[in-house]
Amino acid sequence: MDLKRIYEDRKKYFDNLDSYLKEIKAIAKKECPDAKIYLVGSVIEGDYSIGLSDIDVVVVSERFRDRDKKLEVFGKLLKPFFDSPFEFHVLTPEQWETFRKLVKKYRAV
Secondary structure, eight states: OOHHHHHHHHHHHHHTHHHHHHHHHHHHHHHOTTOEEEEESHHHHTOOOTTTOOEEEEEEOGGGGSHHHHHHHHHHHHGGGTTSSEEEEEEOHHHHHHHHTTOSOEEEO
16 A cells, blocks of 8 residues: 555545535535535644545435435435545435534535
């Protein structure tokens, strides 16, 4: 296992975060036009480690009341980012309201 290569692979996601977030937003909006996307966690707080931290992205939609739709969209988000530091949280608006109380900061994408 080449740790330097793993670090460099992860670093590209952090260095090009806005570009990847645009791609994530496009996927989410194609599937759920009402979707709201937020960046949360250590990245938005500025307290992250490229080698250890995830990039937490929350996708919120009314359509996620349908469990099958929720799983379908999660899969479509995960597929292009499977081997990346992105962690997706696919939530209904009510779930987001609860989740939001647990995060210090968030930013709309």
